[in-house]
Amino acid sequence: MSNYTHETVPTQFVETKGIRYAYRRFGKAGTVPLLFLQYFNANLDGWDPAVTNGLAADHEVILFDNAGVGASRAFPSWSCLDLDPAFPGIDDL
DSSP: OOSOOTTTOOOEEEEETTEEEEEEEEESTTSOOEEEEOOTTOOGGGSOHHHHHHHHTTSEEEEEEOTTSTTOBSOOOSSGGGTTTTOTTGGGO
């Protein structure tokens, strides 16, 4: 289990196809991770730590900024139809 919490885990980055994505990963390693995606223009800091830390006790948690939102870089997608191509590096998280 990671010693990090929602409040202490460092932001990491992965780049794929010229887009830099920001994410934070913490919780119980070796479990099926829970990927937290935000709506429209919200970022990974919008999640309630009481929720994410509670889930991290039994699961690995990944907080994620989509392209162009928060600490990620690129022009943001304005349609949910564009989200699938925006995740080509999801396996790298």
